[in-house]
Each structure stands twice: as C-alpha cells, then as structure tokens.
Amino acid sequence: MPELPEVETTRQGIRPFLEGQRLRRIVVRxxxxxxxxxxxxxxxxxxxxxxxxxxxxxxxxDVPDGQLLMHLGMSGSVRHVAEPAxxxxxxxxxxxxxxxxxxxxxxxxxxxxxxxxxxxxxxxxLDVLGPEPLDAAFDADYLAAKARGRKQAIxxxxxxxxxxxxxxxxxxxxxxFLAGIHPSRPAGRISAARLAVLVAAIRKVLADAIAAGGTxxxxxxxxxxxxxxxxxxxxxxxxxxxxxxxxxxxLTVTRHGQRSTVYCGRCQR
DNA sequence: ATCGGGACCTGCTTGC
DNA sequence: TGCAAGCAGGTCCCGA
Numbered sequence: 562m563p564e565l566p567e568v569e570t571t572r573q574g575i576r577p578f579l580e581g582q583r584l585r586r587i588v589v590r591x592x593x594x595x596x597x598x599x600x601x602x603x604x605x606x607x608x609x610x611x612x613x614x615x616x617x618x619x620x621x622x623d624v625p626d627g628q629l630l631m632h633l634g635m636s637g638s639v640r641h642v643a644e645p646a647x648x649x650x651x652x653x654x655x656x657x658x659x660x661x662x663x664x665x666x667x668x669x670x671x672x673x674x675x676x677x678x679x680x681x682x683x684x685x686x687l688d689v690l691g692p693e694p695l696d697a698a699f700d701a702d703y704l705a706a707k708a709r710g711r712k713q714a715i716x717x718x719x720x721x722x723x724x725x726x727x728x729x730x731x732x733x734x735x736x737x738f739l740a741g742i743h744p745s746r747p748a749g750r751i752s753a754a755r756l757a758v759l760v761a762a763i764r765k766v767l768a769d770a771i772a773a774g775g776t777x778x779x780x781x782x783x784x785x786x787x788x789x790x791x792x793x794x795x796x797x798x799x800x801x802x803x804x805x806x807x808x809x810x811x812l813t814v815t816r817h818g819q820r821s822t823v824y825c826g827r828c829q830r
Numbered sequence: 831a832t833c834g835g836g837a838c839c840t841g842c843t844t845g846c
Numbered sequence: 847t848g849c850a851a852g853c854a855g856g857t858c859c860c861g862a
Contacts, residue, residue, distance in 0.1 A: 634838095634855085818834065834862090843851105
C-alpha cells in the first residue's frame with residue numbers, strides 16, 4: 562500500500578471531487594475486502610460530502626449522519642474517472658458523483674476497507690491509534706517514554722500504530738538510515754538524544770515524501786494518474802547489496818517480522 | 831504486558 | 847516455455 566504520504570496525496574487528489582459536492586450512490590462490485598463493505602453504504606443516496614480528512618492511513622469522508630472510513634491496504638488506489646469505462650477486474654467500487662464522473666477504488670489484494678462509521682472520529686479502529694508523526698504530540702519525550710524498557714527492535718516499534726501512525730516499511734527504513742540507528746537495536750537501549758534525532762528524521766522523511774507527492778511503487782498512482790517523485794530520494798529501501806550513499810559499503814538485507822529491512826551496517830549503530 | 835508469527839489476497843519476478 | 851517459490855506498500859489477532 563501506499564504509506565502515509567501516498568494516502569495524503571490521494572486525499573488531496575480526491576478532495577476537489579468530493580468536498581462540497583454530492584455523492585449520488587456507491588456501487589459495490591466486490592464487497593469482500595479486508596472486512597465486508599458495510600451494507601449501510603448501499604442505501605446511501607445523494608448525500609453531501611462535508612469534508613475529506615485523513616487519520617493515520619484512513620481516509621475519512623464526512624457526511625451529515627456519519628462518516629465513511631476508507632483504507633487502501635497494501636495495493637489500493639483511488640482515481641477519478643470522468644468518462645466511466647468498463648471496470649477492470651480489481652475495480653471493486655465506485656463512488657458516483659452527482660455532478661457526473663466517479664471515484665473508482667481499485668485493490669488487487671483486497672487488504673483495504675470501506676466502512677460506515679455512524680460516530681465520526683470514534684471507532685474501534687481509530688481509537689487505538691497513536692499520534693500523527695507530524696503533530697506536536699509526537700516528540701522526543703513521547704518516543705522515549707514509549708521506548709523505555711522495551712526490548713523490541715526500534716524498527717518494529719516505530720511501525721507500531723499504537724506508538725505512532727503512518728510509518729510503514731519504506732519510511733521506517735529511510736528514517737532509521739537518516740538517524741544513523743541500527744534497525745534491530747532494542748528500543749529501550751537507545752539514548753534520549755538519539756531518539757530525538759529519530760523523531761526529527763521520521764518527520765523529515767514523511768514531510769519530504771508528502772511534498773514530492775508520494776513514492777511511486779509498483780502499482781501506486783495518484784488520483785490524477787501521475788507518478789510520485791520521492792523514489793529518487795530513497796537511500797536504502799529496495800537497495801540491498803548496493804553501495805551505501807554515505808560510505809559506499811554494501812547495504813545489508815535482513816528481516817523484522819515478515820518485512821524486509823535494508824540498512825548500512827557501518828553508518829547505522 | 832510484550833513480542834513474534836500467522837493470517838488475509840493477488841500479481842509480479844526469479845530461478846530451476 | 848512452464849511451473850513453483852518467494853516477495854510486495856498493512857495491520858489485526860493469536861498464542862507463548
């Protein structure tokens with residue numbers, strides 16, 4: 562999936578088509594996403610969209626009586642379709658617009674979701690989330706408190722949504738490289754000063770990626786179909802065995818959980 | 831309480 | 847050329 566910058570780029574891309582506009586209806590061709598598409602969404606008809614917001618990697622579409630929660634999973638994307646063409650195999654749903662055209666949700670792996678939430682911003686999936694990485698609440702003291710006493714690898718800690726949201730596999734690796742921290746280092750054995758550097762690195766990596774319009778992966782594209790431009794700035798992700806951009810040593814590949822990790826054994830301690 | 835691993839699903843790349 | 851294995855952006859849930 563898209564990581565947080567890709568979700569934010571998607572939000573910005575679809576917002577002009579939704580905010581202040583009206584949804585005609587939602588057409589569901591394949592309800593079997595991560596969770597079944599909420600049946601309530603099938604009865605929705607001609608409703609105004611008040612706002613298009615984001616919390617972690619969830620897109621929040623506010624309507625008068627509640628909110629739509631959309632997640633893109635690993636392989637999801639949304640694009641605007643002006644002249645509806647025959648939907649493809651993985652075009653699971655359409656948000657039809659009153660002014661014509663539609664927003665088409667595509668997700669080959671079906672790890673994404675579209676859920677009805679009658680209690681805006683209050684939901685079991687949202688209530689457990691940690692702070693946004695770009696919010697003031699995510700600071701050095703906060704991360705230090707979360708890391709204290711933990712033996713868990715720092716990489717998996719910063720990828721834990723209960724700790725901080727929006728740090729996926731690409732940007733976790735990039736942030737740790739920028740901070741010079743070994744991804745396997747136990748979180749509780751990193752000094753407060755180095756955690757402060759890591760917080761700054763996470764913020765910088767995500768902010769830069771958002772500014773660049775996200776990273777173009779295999780099948781991610783923005784709502785307007787154009788690629789993201791952050792890829793050329795990736796230092797370690799997907800570069801196992803290639804030379805470190807800082808010291809030239811070959812980058813090491815390892816795994817944390819089921820996710821691959823690339824790092825420089827010389828620059829990251 | 832914390833942690834790691836499995837599960838969910840399809841498609842693309844790699845290697846025999 | 848064909849086929850199987852391995853890998854991919856996420857994250858919930860389970861058992862140890």
